């Protein structure tokens with residue numbers, strides 16, 4: 140890889156700067172000479188750029204590597220990102236809840252807050268989320284202009300270039316300009332990036348789960364929530380943010396002419412295996428008197444996945460069957476995804492998989508349905524469900540975009 144060549148000096152300089160900053164971000168603390176080696180740039184080019192980053196306060200020297208006996212007295216200084224030099228906000232807007240977080244450049248969480256309660260109207264969700272961002276800023280003593288980027292994520296089909304939610308079928312939200320609507324309400328002039336919420340989680344994994352990813356060249360992030368999505372990521376150290384589409388596997392047909400789905404089609408994966416589908420089937424079982432344990436756990440409130448899993452653990456037959464069917468159909472879907480895309484690693488986040496018994500069932504079904512010829516050796520990793528993984532993933536996306544577009548001419 141060589142960054143210095145090209146006819147347009149401005150573009151070359153910007154490309155070099157972004158590449159140097161990303162290398163420091165991913166590999167820091169790092170020696171200047173090692174950056175030069177990795178990027179095939181000259182040491183003076185690295186030194187000039189690192190000096191200007193240090194002058195701006197985003198990079199600093201963090202000590203030196205112990206000098207070897209041969210070069211005694213000549214210590215190479217290491218440089219690294221200054222975590223507190225930039226701040227990013229992350230927002231996830233779901234109908235049932237909204238979450239907001241503030242992170243520093245290294246992803247340390249400075250603030251996080253959750254607001255629970257169903258709200259189906261788009262404008263009210265935006266008002267609530269923007270109010271939460273403003274409260275986060277004042278809690279951390281920051282002005283909007285001190286934020287380097289805001290990431291926003293939500294379920295549905297998103298035009299990431301325009302920052303527009305194209306469609307979210309279950310709530311009838313169409314053509315919503317999230318970027319404009321939030322910029323106006325927060326009074327923010329900086330970059331606002333909008334993504335599907337499964338893709339945002341993939342960004343979060345790519346930035347903050349480097350150890351889990353290891354040397355995986357590609358990974359898929361299966362996210363099971365109100366719907367099911369599975370973005371695929373081309374994962375290399377420098378080319379960050381290659382998240383390929385939202386991976387709307389939730390609407391692949393698993394049962395021809397099967398159960399109706401919110402998209403208008405029938406037999407989709409989501410209609411069987413999403414949290415929404417599981418909760419719906421369990422509610423029906425309660426109404427038909429087949430799930431007395433779950434009825435008692437539910438009490439007077441709305442049914443939750445935690446209660447469903449507790450009833451499964453207690454061995455309530457109707458619930459065991461419903462959860463078992465959802466896990467089975469997810470296992471077939473996972474095998475199909477692997478037969479098609481062969482990722483090196485698949486991360487799986489879903490409340491169904493907070494119980495290890497359900498992991499084992501899923502992996503058993505995957506093994507039964509993987510194509511014997513392919514046998515790619517995909518690694519599977521169950522991610523502990525985290526209510527803030529969407530908001531922190533959205534902030535991670537804002538950090539990735541900031542690194543991609545770093546420019547100082």
Ligand SMILES: [Zn+2]
Pocket residue numbers: 389390400401402403404405407409
């Ligand atoms: Zn569907």
